[in-house]
Amino acid sequence: MKDQLKFxxxxxxxxxxSMQSVAQxxxxxxxxxxxxxxxxxxxxxxQATTEHLSAGNLNVTIMHSFGIATTNPxxxxxxFDNVQNVRLGLDYGITDKWSAGxxxxxxxxxxxxxxxxxxxxQNSSGSKPISISLKADLGIVTQxxxxxxxxxxxxxxxxxxxxxxxxQIRLQLSPIYGYFSSVSADNQTHLFSxxxxxxxxxxxxxxxxxxxxxxxxxxxxxxxxxxxxxxxxLTGGHVFQLFFASTRWHLEQYAMxxxxxQFWAGDFRFGFNVNRIFGL
Amino acid sequence: MNKSKHIxxxxxxxxxxxxxxxxxxxxxxITKSGHVEFDSSVPLHSFTGVSDHLVGKITLNDSIIDxxxxxxTLKTGIDKRDNDMLKTLEAQKYxxxxxxxxxxxxxxxxxxxxxxVTVEGKFSVHGVSKQTTITGILKKVQKGILVEASxxxxxxxxxxxxxxxxxxxxxxxxxxxxxxxxxxx
Numbered sequence: 433m434k435d436q437l438k439f440x441x442x443x444x445x446x447x448x449x450s451m452q453s454v455a456q457x458x459x460x461x462x463x464x465x466x467x468x469x470x471x472x473x474x475x476x477x478x479q480a481t482t483e484h485l486s487a488g489n490l491n492v493t494i495m496h497s498f499g500i501a502t503t504n505p506x507x508x509x510x511x512f513d514n515v516q517n518v519r520l521g522l523d524y525g526i527t528d529k530w531s532a533g534x535x536x537x538x539x540x541x542x543x544x545x546x547x548x549x550x551x552x553x554q555n556s557s558g559s560k561p562i563s564i565s566l567k568a569d570l571g572i573v574t575q576x577x578x579x580x581x582x583x584x585x586x587x588x589x590x591x592x593x594x595x596x597x598x599x600q601i602r603l604q605l606s607p608i609y610g611y612f613s614s615v616s617a618d619n620q621t622h623l624f625s626x627x628x629x630x631x632x633x634x635x636x637x638x639x640x641x642x643x644x645x646x647x648x649x650x651x652x653x654x655x656x657x658x659x660x661x662x663x664x665x666l667t668g669g670h671v672f673q674l675f676f677a678s679t680r681w682h683l684e685q686y687a688m689x690x691x692x693x694q695f696w697a698g699d700f701r702f703g704f705n706v707n708r709i710f711g712l
Numbered sequence: 713m714n715k716s717k718h719i720x721x722x723x724x725x726x727x728x729x730x731x732x733x734x735x736x737x738x739x740x741x742i743t744k745s746g747h748v749e750f751d752s753s754v755p756l757h758s759f760t761g762v763s764d765h766l767v768g769k770i771t772l773n774d775s776i777i778d779x780x781x782x783x784x785t786l787k788t789g790i791d792k793r794d795n796d797m798l799k800t801l802e803a804q805k806y807x808x809x810x811x812x813x814x815x816x817x818x819x820x821x822x823x824x825x826x827x828x829v830t831v832e833g834k835f836s837v838h839g840v841s842k843q844t845t846i847t848g849i850l851k852k853v854q855k856g857i858l859v860e861a862s863x864x865x866x867x868x869x870x871x872x873x874x875x876x877x878x879x880x881x882x883x884x885x886x887x888x889x890x891x892x893x894x895x896x897x
Contacts (some may be wrong), residue, residue, distance in 0.1 A: 459808050462765050462782040469791065486791055636799060670794050711759070711789040 455513035456508075457535040462482045464636065470602050472564055473671050473707045474523060474548070476629045478682050479606060479643045479658040481593040482563035484550050485525030490710045493521040493535070495682040497703035500693065511701050516680035529553070537682060541575040544683055554596055565592045571683055583614030588685040590627070604629035607643070609684035623688045624648040629665065638646070641673065645688050658687045659695040673705040739896065740771040741857045746892025748781050753883045761788040761797065768892050770850075770857060775819065778830050779890065780810035800872060801838055809837040811844070819850065826851040831861075840870040848890075855895050862889035 433458055471481040474491060485491055499514025516539065523533030529550040536543045546569040553564045558634040565591070587610070594604040606627035615621055645658040662675025678693040678700055679686075685707040693699035746766030752759055752778055763786045768779040783803045798804075813833015820827065826849045835844040848861025867874050867884045874882040 457767065457769055457778050458814055459780055459810070460782075461807055462785050464784060469795070472792075486789065489790060540882075664751070666792070668793070671792075709790050709792060 440629075443521065452500060453488070465555055465557040465559075467550075467563070468556055468596050470554065470596045471604075471629075471631050471641075472664050472666055473673065473705075474708075475705070476604070476631070476641055476643050477662050477673060477675050477677060477703075477705070478679070478687050479604075479627050479629050479645075480546075480548060480565070480567045480592055481604060481629065482516070482550065482553070482565045482592050484529060484548065484553075484565070485523060485531045485709070487525045487527045488712050489525045490712050491521075491523040491533075492523075492584065492710065493519070493523070494706045495521070495703070496521040496705070497677060497680045497682070498701050500699055500701050502700070504707050516701065517682060519682040535682075539680065539686075540572045540573045542571050542683065542686070543574050544569050544571040552589045554594070563592075563594045566590070567592060567681065569685065571685060577615060585613040586685045587611045588683070590684065594629075600633045602631040608684055608688065610688050612685070612689065619652045619689070623651070623685070625688050627684070637666050639666075641675070645684070645691075647688060652689055655689065655691055656694045658691040661695075669708060671707040673707070675703050675705075676700040677703055713749050729805075735791055738771055739773065741894035742769045742897045743767065743892045743894045745892075746779070746781075746859075746890060748786075748888070748890045751887040759788050759790075759793070759844065761786045763787065766890055766892055768859065768890075768894055769894075769897070770859070775815035776813075776816060777833065778810075779892075780808045782807050783809050783837070800874075806839040807836070809835075811835045811846070813846075814843075824852045835865070837865075837868075838870045838872050842869055853893060855893055857894045858892075859894060860889070860891050864888070 453491040470481040497517045499511035501511040519537040521535030532547045548567045552564040569588040571586040590608040593605045608625045610623040625645045641662045658679040660677035665672040678695040679691040681687045748766045765785040767782040767783045817830040834841045846863045851858040
């Protein structure tokens, strides 16, 4: 009887297979391993982040800082009457890991060239738990002066280490070295800092951001560690950044060298950055 | 063996005999790397999203067409726009855009001339299914069957709110096209 059953069951199994071939396929998700988004912008407020532009993307940035908000606030309309510095910048993703850019700050007419490379990118699978990028910037004072060109140069090199802790919190630490080819008496030619940065997402559209530049070793006389606190607003095509900052600079080496304001003493200014990415 | 058992087994055997040729005829073609793209527009600007993770299957004997793509694989070229798109599509909750239907026009399984075919079935995205008719082309190629089709979908039909900021809004109509070479399964 068993043999007979086997004999009859074979064609039935074949039938089942033939029926299976016309059934709807089982839906399977694609396992995508890609870099996680650490920060929303390649620049936190003035510090570079580990966020990189995709190859072929152009990021246009407009950065503004105004006068001290707490000095004669009514007469100066909280500092808005005194535009201190505007930096217009273009950054281009040469590859998904390497970008280069140029910018011009209205303060001292500093033109800067910069590049950033991703050594390691935290990924969605967790196999790479942190991101590490290297950044270099060359600043040139183009305002007319009596000093030779070689004295108009500053450079910055930094290693940027970041981690997306969870969906809300991102942290960053950046050893920064700034070099000034010419300095006035008592000022430092070499400046070091461990830049600290963070972003705390409060929704899909809004995030708090903060950055701090504690100087390691000698700092320039009468300067203070730069601190900034801001709000990111993501609007699809743009990221707007509204912030309060002690420094009027949008370049790290100058933020380390020339900030004379103490944020927590109330000496802060309003500023905002606009980031717009174009796919070329 | 009593009579009723004999009748039952004979029936199963006969069913099996019928099934064997059906199984032989149910030649199916499959791909896991088809191409899908969509064109979307905002005022003064348009962009294209693409994925090469289109999965598809065509079963010739009963003209069944079954395609799906994990929408998380769609890329528009700008990461932030991708993130916005996936949030709009609620891609974690509804990861697939899919079509399951049948060829309803005349179709000759053999022949190297491109054949215009009409398929009817359900297209689903964002957790909403709609009966849809799509016109496409099937062509026998060396590796199997080439499929090309395109149609326009209206986002509001699928409860997708076109994203927009301030004064501009993404157009409700999205042009979708697929292209895939399916090989014998």
